[in-house]
Amino acid sequence: MYGWxxxxxxxxxxxxxxxxxxxxxxxxxxxxxGRGLNARLLYDMTDKDTDPLGPDNPLIFSTGPLTGSxxxxxxxxxVTAKSPLTGIFGDGNSAGFWAPELKYAGFDLxxxxxxxxxxxxxxxxxxxxxxxxxxRHWGKDVWETTLELQKDHGKRAQIAAIxxxxxxxxxxxxxxxxMKRAVGRCGMGAVMGSKKLKAVAVLGNQPVKIAYPDEHLKxxxxxxxxxxxxxxxxxxxxxxxxxxxxxxxxxxTLPIMNVQKSYDEQATSLxxxxxxxxxxxxxxxxxxxxxxxxxxxxxxxxxxxxARSEGPEFETIxxxxxxCGNYNLPSVLKLNQILNQYGxxxxxAGGVISFIMECFQKGLIKSEHVDGLDLSxxxxxxxxxxxxxxxxxxGCGRWLAQGVRKISQEIPGSEDFAMHxxxxxxxxxxxRGMKAWGLGWAVSNRGxxxxxxxxxxxxTWTKEDAIRAFGSEQVVNRFAYEGKEKLVKWSEEVSAFTDxxxxxxxxxxxxxxxxxxxxxxxxxxxxxxxxxxxxxxxxERVVNLERMYNVRxxxxxxxxxxxxxxxxxxxxxxxxGQTFDITxxxxxxxxxxxxxxxxxxxxxxxxxxxxxxxxxxxxx
Amino acid sequence: MxxxxxxxxxxxxxxxxxxxxxxxxxxxADPSRSRIKVDKxxxxxxxxxxxxxxxxxxxxxxxxPTEALIKDANTGVVIFDEELCIKCLxxxxxxxxxxxxxxxxxxxxxxxxxxxxxxxxxxxxxTKTLSLVD
Numbered sequence: 001m002y003g004w005x006x007x008x009x010x011x012x013x014x015x016x017x018x019x020x021x022x023x024x025x026x027x028x029x030x031x032x033x034g035r036g037l038n039a040r041l042l043y044d045m046t047d048k049d050t051d052p053l054g055p056d057n058p059l060i061f062s063t064g065p066l067t068g069s070x071x072x073x074x075x076x077x078x079v080t081a082k083s084p085l086t087g088i089f090g091d092g093n094s095a096g097f098w099a100p101e102l103k104y105a106g107f108d109l110x111x112x113x114x115x116x117x118x119x120x121x122x123x124x125x126x127x128x129x130x131x132x133x134x135x136r137h138w139g140k141d142v143w144e145t146t147l148e149l150q151k152d153h154g155k156r157a158q159i160a161a162i163x164x165x166x167x168x169x170x171x172x173x174x175x176x177x178x179m180k181r182a183v184g185r186c187g188m189g190a191v192m193g194s195k196k197l198k199a200v201a202v203l204g205n206q207p208v209k210i211a212y213p214d215e216h217l218k219x220x221x222x223x224x225x226x227x228x229x230x231x232x233x234x235x236x237x238x239x240x241x242x243x244x245x246x247x248x249x250x251x252x253t254l255p256i257m258n259v260q261k262s263y264d265e266q267a268t269s270l271x272x273x274x275x276x277x278x279x280x281x282x283x284x285x286x287x288x289x290x291x292x293x294x295x296x297x298x299x300x301x302x303x304x305x306x307a308r309s310e311g312p313e314f315e316t317i318x319x320x321x322x323x324c325g326n327y328n329l330p331s332v333l334k335l336n337q338i339l340n341q342y343g344x345x346x347x348x349a350g351g352v353i354s355f356i357m358e359c360f361q362k363g364l365i366k367s368e369h370v371d372g373l374d375l376s377x378x379x380x381x382x383x384x385x386x387x388x389x390x391x392x393x394x395g396c397g398r399w400l401a402q403g404v405r406k407i408s409q410e411i412p413g414s415e416d417f418a419m420h421x422x423x424x425x426x427x428x429x430x431x432r433g434m435k436a437w438g439l440g441w442a443v444s445n446r447g448x449x450x451x452x453x454x455x456x457x458x459x460t461w462t463k464e465d466a467i468r469a470f471g472s473e474q475v476v477n478r479f480a481y482e483g484k485e486k487l488v489k490w491s492e493e494v495s496a497f498t499d500x501x502x503x504x505x506x507x508x509x510x511x512x513x514x515x516x517x518x519x520x521x522x523x524x525x526x527x528x529x530x531x532x533x534x535x536x537x538x539x540e541r542v543v544n545l546e547r548m549y550n551v552r553x554x555x556x557x558x559x560x561x562x563x564x565x566x567x568x569x570x571x572x573x574x575x576x577g578q579t580f581d582i583t584x585x586x587x588x589x590x591x592x593x594x595x596x597x598x599x600x601x602x603x604x605x606x607x608x609x610x611x612x613x614x615x616x617x618x619x620x
Numbered sequence: 621m622x623x624x625x626x627x628x629x630x631x632x633x634x635x636x637x638x639x640x641x642x643x644x645x646x647x648x649a650d651p652s653r654s655r656i657k658v659d660k661x662x663x664x665x666x667x668x669x670x671x672x673x674x675x676x677x678x679x680x681x682x683x684x685p686t687e688a689l690i691k692d693a694n695t696g697v698v699i700f701d702e703e704l705c706i707k708c709l710x711x712x713x714x715x716x717x718x719x720x721x722x723x724x725x726x727x728x729x730x731x732x733x734x735x736x737x738x739x740x741x742x743x744x745x746x747t748k749t750l751s752l753v754d
Binding site: 068069070097100104126143146147155178179180204205206207208209210213216217224280281282283284285286287288289290291295297308310 | 629630631632633634635636639640642643646647648649650651652653659660662663664665666667723725744746747
């Protein structure tokens, strides 16, 4: 096989057994790999009774057909399981260097089931898979674990590990590779912890075979030329995602103090330029010319002077910054580091902390509920302390580890500002001032999340492009509802296939890689002729299958909504007066998808058309 | 003498050089056989691309018992001839910069030849960290 290795490893931790097998080529062509392939396996391997932290919930790692090739930004992977945080479909996606090394080690896919008797890690080296003792790593953080395993297996071994948060089954524990790249969302780290699996280490020298080498180099050159020429390249390659802060301040779309405000001048202390003095170097993931990441170090002064880590990214800066009323930059650097070390999703962690800060502000909880801590907005010492307590399951940390939805159920009167969709804390956008993102959050199959739709076109495309693609210039008016159902559907499809070939959406979407270019790249690697339309069709298949996963659990239209707070008008900034009303969009979105507008479920006809006939029986 | 020069400060650690090198030599993607390797110290955010400096007076060639490594007088590149190599690995031990390797699986010495004056790693380096100097 070209591109894919065609190999999978099934690791049963309960029985200490590994089975190595082939992956059906038809399955790969139907789902590509990564997110799509994982979704299909999760669909087949779990049902509504599966306990997310039980032995039957598989933890599925896989990468894509382009991964390890020369195609720019190819180095991503997805980890999928039923989410312990939300109880529904869950996955997380990360880049760095782990994914290509999995391919070089000889595999596209690792499916882990069962629960080990004592802590273990999985060592995948050149076609061999071993379950090894990890007792001495248990209790250590991600960085310590990574360095210890690299001492044993060499620096070129790539490590995806959990920290204490995963061991302690924190609902939003992450899996971290390369010490700072997070499989962040939906608590995949907790699933790993439940299996007593500390890490998956990979290393190998099995080549990724390229079907048409000469054509491959040509398309790689075209893709690189496209990236270097893209209008977004200069800023993205210098400041990375931190430029989003600058834009959101301008647009009045920052979630401040658990979304009580959408603009605050103090946020200017966290704009992209403010991080430059702390930046020691730009960083790129495998085969990535965009190098949107940065390594940052504290200035050596004060409590946070010893901070160091790659990042922080926009989502982290805002989640543990303005979302919690915190504008202290050195504390943001330190928090970014410890979130990576403990292995926590920064988005959900910020969501939880800002939520209880508001509960405290409103007098719904007292400081004795949180071990006597002062929960005043912006108290960064408290934020640091809470992150530690959550990760280490100390005191109130165990309670806060459940996520916003469950905590809110124990605090009467907090429902309307419990910021989550389907149990997942939202990312740092403001849907009232960016309507497409609001719809994207509402319908996302893993709960509130910016990366499922990622409808960047709303604020970056020209009117002409919007009319050409979606028939309305209103698509690029961020306050308008018109046409957003079309934009979101298309963006979800592009996201889904991009996540399945495991390329980076920074290239595919933010820097607008033409679909035909990506399709051609896929052909040169795999030898399989495919066009952009087929990629979109696969994306649609993945979105529908993930939706069916949740339909089988009883979800539908009633769950596709945002927290009540967004029905109130924004009180300040450039989006002042804006509200979000899901009824303006939801039926149109279902119609656009040919779904049942009463239930929000795919129709049997749609499922058959997408080759998902097997799921029809799961419709209620 | 012609060699690939590294400007260490701008390296982002993306390892494009590695995968492109392997492709240029063998039409496949496998950084383990790359003639340039990025040594990463991730906890400090440090990158150190390691590649042959084509030394004026190369220790690898000096210790080679079979003249499998020879300094080309015209280009200055230290050329490796696989046919003459007896895999004694004296060159690997002698190199003061650890930039010549033995690939166990392929059973071959791995060493940069500057792609005969047109190095692929230099062409694809996103930050011009790598350059060919005379």
